[in-house]
Amino acid sequence: MAGIVHKPFYNxxxxxxxxxxxxxxxxxxxxxxxxxxxxxxxxxxxxxxxAAEIGLCDSVHETAxxxxxxxxxxxxxxxxxxxxxxxxxxxxxxxxxxxxTDVGSVKQAxxxxxxxxxxxxxxxxxxxxxxxxxxxxxxxxxATLFRNRWWLLTPLAQADMAAVACLRGFLEHMGAxxxxxxxxxHDLVLAVTSHTPHLIAYTMVGVADDLGRVTDSEVIKYSAxxxxxxxxxxxxxxxxxxxxxxxxxxxxxxxxxxxxxxxxALQRAIRTGDGEALFDYFTRTRAIRRxxxxxxxxxxxxxxxxxxxxx
Amino acid sequence: MAGIVHKPFYNxxxxxxxxxxxxxxxxxxxxxxxxxxxxxxxxxxxxxxxAAEIGLCDSVHETAxxxxxxxxxxxxxxxxxxxxxxxxxxxxxxxxxxxxTDVGSVKQAxxxxxxxxxxxxxxxxxxxxxxxxxxxxxxxxxATLFRNRWWLLTPLAQADMAAVACLRGFLEHMGAxxxxxxxxxHDLVLAVTSHTPHLIAYTMVGVADDLGRVTDSEVIKYSAxxxxxxxxxxxxxxxxxxxxxxxxxxxxxxxxxxxxxxxxALQRAIRTGDGEALFDYFTRTRAIRRxxxxxxxxxxxxxxxxxxxxx
Numbered sequence: 001m002a003g004i005v006h007k008p009f010y011n012x013x014x015x016x017x018x019x020x021x022x023x024x025x026x027x028x029x030x031x032x033x034x035x036x037x038x039x040x041x042x043x044x045x046x047x048x049x050x051a052a053e054i055g056l057c058d059s060v061h062e063t064a065x066x067x068x069x070x071x072x073x074x075x076x077x078x079x080x081x082x083x084x085x086x087x088x089x090x091x092x093x094x095x096x097x098x099x100x101t102d103v104g105s106v107k108q109a110x111x112x113x114x115x116x117x118x119x120x121x122x123x124x125x126x127x128x129x130x131x132x133x134x135x136x137x138x139x140x141x142x143a144t145l146f147r148n149r150w151w152l153l154t155p156l157a158q159a160d161m162a163a164v165a166c167l168r169g170f171l172e173h174m175g176a177x178x179x180x181x182x183x184x185x186h187d188l189v190l191a192v193t194s195h196t197p198h199l200i201a202y203t204m205v206g207v208a209d210d211l212g213r214v215t216d217s218e219v220i221k222y223s224a225x226x227x228x229x230x231x232x233x234x235x236x237x238x239x240x241x242x243x244x245x246x247x248x249x250x251x252x253x254x255x256x257x258x259x260x261x262x263x264x265a266l267q268r269a270i271r272t273g274d275g276e277a278l279f280d281y282f283t284r285t286r287a288i289r290r291x292x293x294x295x296x297x298x299x300x301x302x303x304x305x306x307x308x309x310x311x
Numbered sequence: 312m313a314g315i316v317h318k319p320f321y322n323x324x325x326x327x328x329x330x331x332x333x334x335x336x337x338x339x340x341x342x343x344x345x346x347x348x349x350x351x352x353x354x355x356x357x358x359x360x361x362a363a364e365i366g367l368c369d370s371v372h373e374t375a376x377x378x379x380x381x382x383x384x385x386x387x388x389x390x391x392x393x394x395x396x397x398x399x400x401x402x403x404x405x406x407x408x409x410x411x412t413d414v415g416s417v418k419q420a421x422x423x424x425x426x427x428x429x430x431x432x433x434x435x436x437x438x439x440x441x442x443x444x445x446x447x448x449x450x451x452x453x454a455t456l457f458r459n460r461w462w463l464l465t466p467l468a469q470a471d472m473a474a475v476a477c478l479r480g481f482l483e484h485m486g487a488x489x490x491x492x493x494x495x496x497h498d499l500v501l502a503v504t505s506h507t508p509h510l511i512a513y514t515m516v517g518v519a520d521d522l523g524r525v526t527d528s529e530v531i532k533y534s535a536x537x538x539x540x541x542x543x544x545x546x547x548x549x550x551x552x553x554x555x556x557x558x559x560x561x562x563x564x565x566x567x568x569x570x571x572x573x574x575x576a577l578q579r580a581i582r583t584g585d586g587e588a589l590f591d592y593f594t595r596t597r598a599i600r601r602x603x604x605x606x607x608x609x610x611x612x613x614x615x616x617x618x619x620x621x622x
Contacts, residue, residue, distance in 0.1 A: 081586075130533055134600065150533055189529050192519050193538040199581075200511055203574045205596040207566065208503050218500050220602045222441055222461055227504040228603060229540040235600035238593035245581045245589055255518065256578055260571065262521075263514045267567055270510075270556045275392075278556055282549035285516040289445065289546035291531045292539060 009170040010035045010099075014071035016064045016086055017078035018042040018051050019237070021103045021129060023141025025075065026056050028174040031143045041067035042138065043078070051138045065093045073167070076102035076114070081243035084113030091117040099123045099163045105190060105240070107154045107183035109247035115156070123163035128152045128186065129176060130194075134235040147175030154183040191251035195244055196259060199252065201233035202241075320481040321346045321410075325382035327375045327397055329353040329362050330548070332414045332440060333388035334452025337367050339485040342454045352378035353449065354389070362449045376404045384481070387413035387425070392554035395424030402428040410434045410474045416501060416551070418465045418494035420558035426467070434474035439463045439497065440487060441505075445546040458486030465494040502562035506555055507570060510563065512544035513552075 013035040015022040022040070029035050040057030041064045042048050052060045061067035068074050068090045078086055083102060094100065100122055104110040107126050118124050131149035133140065151171045155164050168178045181189075208219045208227065223231065245252055269277040324346040326333040333351070340346050351368030352375045353359050363371045372378035379385045379401045389397055394413060405411065411433055415421040418437050429435050442460035444451065462482045466475050479489045492500075519530045519538065534542065556563055580588040 152533070189533055192522050192530055193534045196518075197515055197538045197541050199577060200515060200574070202593055202596050203570060203577055204508055204511060205599050206573050206592060207507075207569045209595065209599050210569065211503050211566075219503055220599065222463070222500055223504045223603055227508045229544060230508050231596075231600040231603050233540060234593070234596040236593075236597075238590050238597060241593050242586050242589040246584055246586050249581055249584075252581060253578065255522075256574075256581075258518045258521065259514060260574070262517050263511070263567075263571070266510060266514055267564065270560055270563060270567075273557055273560075275553050275557050278553040279549050281517060282513055282545070282547075282552050284520065285513050285542075285545040286547075286549060288516050288520050288531065289542040292534055292542050 006033065008033055008035050009166055009173070010072040012037045012039060012071045013073045013075065014039040014041070014067045015057065015075050015077055016041050016067060016090070017076065017082075018047050018056065018138040019077060019136050020132060020140045020145070022075065022077035023051075023056055023138045024131075024143065024145035025077070025141070025174070027141050027143035028146060032173050034170055034173050035073070039067045039069075039071060043082075047138050054139065056138055056141075064090050068093050068095075068098075070095055072098055073170070074098060074100045076100065076104070076110075079237075079239045079243045080104040080106050080110055080247050081239075083110050084117070087114040087117035091119060094119060094122050096121045097123075099125060099167055101125045101127045101153075101167055103127060103129055105194065105244050106248040107152075107186045111154070111156065111183055123160045124156065125159060125164050125167050126154045126156075126183065127167070127171070128154075128190075129171075131176075132236070134232050136237045136240075144175065146171070149176055151176035151178045152186055153178060153180045154186050155180060187248050188251045188254075191248055191255045195248055195252050196255040198233055198236065198241060199245065199256070200259070201230040204230050205234040317344065319344055319346050320477055320484070321383040323348045323350060323382045324384045324386065325350040325352070325378045326368065326386050326388060327352050327378060327401070328387065328389035328393075329358050329367065329449040330388060330447050331443060331451045331456070333386065334362075334367055334449045335442075335454065335456035336386065336388070336452070336485070338452050338454035339457060343484050345481055345484050346384070350378045350380075350382060354393075358449050365450065367449055367452075375401050379404050379406075379409075381406055383409055384478070385409060385411045387411065387415070390548075390550045390554045391415040391417050391421055391558050392550075394421050395428070398425040398428035402430060405430060405433050407432045408434075410436060410478055412436045412438045412464075412478055414438060414440055416505065416555050417559040418463075418497045422465070422467065422494055434471045435467065436470060436475050436478050437465045437467075437494065438478070438482070439465075439501075440482075442487075443547070445543050447548045447551075455486065457482070460487055462487035462489045463497055464489060464491045465497050466491060498559050499562045499565075502559055502566045506559055506563050507566040509544055509547065509552060510556065510567070511570070512541040515541050516545040 018040050026038050038057045039059045040051055041061045048060050051057055064086055076083055076086055102110050111126055115124055129146055129151045131145050171178050329351050337349050340349055349368045350370045351362055352372045359371050362368055375397055387394055387397055413421050421437055426435055440457055440462045442456050482489050
């Protein structure tokens with residue numbers, strides 16, 4: 001539609017940390033014309049060099065403080081454990097009226113770490129895109145990562161409604177479905193749907209690795225669907241996940257407790273040969289899968305549409 | 312190449328059980344011209360009617376005994392716990408010199424259940440295709456399910472080499488990579504790579520289901536990548552998996568014991584805030600994923616090539 005030029009949501013966006021999420025945001029912002037200038041900063045010189053080489057941002061800065069200068073939106077896309085330090089560094093350099101968001105997988109701990117460092121007049125709207133792959137770094141991003149994925153916002157009670165609405169629109173234009181919830185509730189839900197499953201996957205892969213020394217490469221060679229899915233989950237960024245477990249400790253330990261309780265019950269059913277208990281349990285879990293497909297959060301295509309033919 | 316007509320591996324193949332594996336075999340046999348006639352039998356009248364309706368086989372039979380008549384290859388594609396009963400039924404009706412194979416996920420228990428019922432002169436070559444989706448039934452099959460997947464054969468010491476070679480060629484023409492191993496070794500390797508991961512996935516989905524009553528539909532709604540992969544695994548056929556755990560009891564309990572031991576160590580690291588231990592563990596498990604990709608058992612494409620754009 002020639003002649004119609006939309007004003008972008010933000011004039012200048014600063015991405016602090018240039019991993020999978022930030023680099024995907026950069027691509028999505030460009031593709032959808034959501035900002036005029038993307039400033040970027042990564043702690044590692046190598047990531048900054050890569051970002052410059054592939055033209056990920058309009059400008060790459062050596063420090064976070066420089067990157068946030070004049071930015072209307074600042075996105076903290078660093079591991080949860082590093083959020084406080086970055087906030088402390090950028091606090092004095094933020095433009096009055098700017099919006100600050102983050103993409104951490106844990107929300108209450110990020111709020112506790114970041115909020116104290118932000119000056120009055122800056123709008124802090126914590127967020128969490130539920131999207132990812134097992135890849136990381138500035139080269140791993142792609143524009144469609146957030147399409148049809150949830151992006152949860154956990155604004156504080158005193159949040160500026162206009163600032164929240166603007167961020168919301170910006171995220172929706174990347175293809176995300178945005179919802180708001182309480183930070184602590186977010187942390188419990190995610191402990192169930194993401195954090196504990198990841199810990200379990202890490203553990204199972206670790207066990208297989210120990211046994212790999214017994215059965216040589218067979219554990220990898222004959223890795224069946226179940227295990228292969230686990231290894232993908234367990235290949236996620238170690239720093240990010242360490243921080244998730246350290247900062248969402250209570251909810252994770254609560255869910256882990258329930259998990260081992262149920263696992264022991266199934267283990268007992270196997271030991272005693274209680275086929276009926278096993279069958280009933282497996283039938284019940286099958287139903288939840290249907291719910292997920294109906295909720296549009298995944299595809300019913302065989303093998304996830306992964307295509308046995310292509311691999 | 313007009314004019315060249317290959318003689319198929321088998322004149323008549325009988326598929327006993329018409330679920331995902333057998334229906335995929337039927338498609339692959341047709342597509343690759345590997346047999347002249349496919350006879351099929353399913354215990355449920357509904358499955359037989361579906362198979363007839365979609366023309367899955369050349370003939371559908373009411374009993375397994377009828378289906379195996381004159382068959383050169385008989386494929387037992389029923390749950391592991393039903394193998395013995397089927398073998399007992401078909402034993403007297405098998406053609407002398409016929410080959411019998413199965414597709415069970417556990418091998419020693421199948422050998423113990425099936426072998427005693429087969430007459431001398433019939434070649435029993437147990438097998439296990441490491442391929443599947445969470446779908447089941449006669450409509451779920453597709454011709455490429457086995458392409459680039461492992462198909463493990465565990466022939467007995469007295470096996471006829473020509474019969475094994477013929478079955479091998481037949482399976483390879485469906486696209487599978489065939490390897491031979493000892494039955495008990497198979498059962499240990501699969502306990503690590505498939506059986507225990509499935510039990511864990513079932514458990515985690517069960518825990519989420521319990522909590523679903525607390526957090527309403529949010530557990531499904533916001534199910535992140537980790538949990539979504541688990542639900543796919545946990546949606547597999549309940550009867551098949553009940554039988555797997557009942558018949559591969561010892562190896563599964565052994566691996567489960569190691570799993571809980573390691574999980575407790577990680578749980579302790581979370582509780583005590585030992586970030587270094589978590590980081591080291593997560594870094595180690597990341598490496599095994601690379602091994603799987605290098606072994607060609609999966610793709611390194613982001614999100615498994617699942618395509619965030621399409622879902």
